[in-house]
Amino acid sequence: MLIYDYHVHTDNSLDCNTPMIVMCERAIGQGIQEIAFTDHFNNHLLDIDLGFYDPKRYFEDVEFCRQRFPQLKILTAVEIGEPHRWQRRIQRALTGYSYDVVLGSLHWVGNENVFNENYFRARSPEQAYRDYFAELVRMIEHGGFDILAHVDLPKRLGHHYYGVFDATAFEPEFCAVWQACLDQGITPEINTKGLRVPSAQLHPTLEALRWYVALGGDSLTFGSDAHHPESIAQDFAAAYDCAAAAGIQYVCRYEGRQIIQRLPLAEATA
């Protein structure tokens, strides 16, 4: 199996304590070909890690690890929270440093964080997910990033309040998200972290991915969203199976913010 894990954190994120060097050692031990370190760059004034991200330190870490581990291809990457809302601050980082790939993430709907129980307490399940997807479409239409991270993120905590997330109740919302991705040339990821939390589902699930394929989508990236070494590339076999069952054809590989290869999924899983 070829493994390109395009969503991994290091201690350049406040919510991860593992240095990049340890993440690389684990990745090599797991037989991974390529890894994108996607540390958080958050800019909401209420983000607990506001001001923490330091691209200079991050790029020094990557340079060090690239020299130390020539057998592992390391991509420079970043997970930007709400790229549609903090354009000026983000542009400064993105123009000053050469990233291979940029993830766009939505963690906030207005001034409410979807990891905070208040978001769910104040809403019906329908409203909680619909509000999120509506904001997500606005984020995608604004563009400026390459990969859409964890499309149905609120189910991680929503699960505690509403029970199992049923994507079929939100088909029009998913289709609006996928269409916006296709229009903008933004590639969705399958994020396996959803399997490691009580919601116990991939982001997205098979049915939601089928709507993406029905709209013409054929490519994805795969990310573990690892914040610990043991989570790197976890559940990739399940993610590949899900992608294949949905009719996905290709795994996208990036460099310099361009897709450099669409690897047939069958080759990655062989």
Ligand SMILES: [Zn+2]
């Ligand atoms: Zn995230």
Ligand SMILES: [Zn+2]
């Ligand atoms: Zn992440």
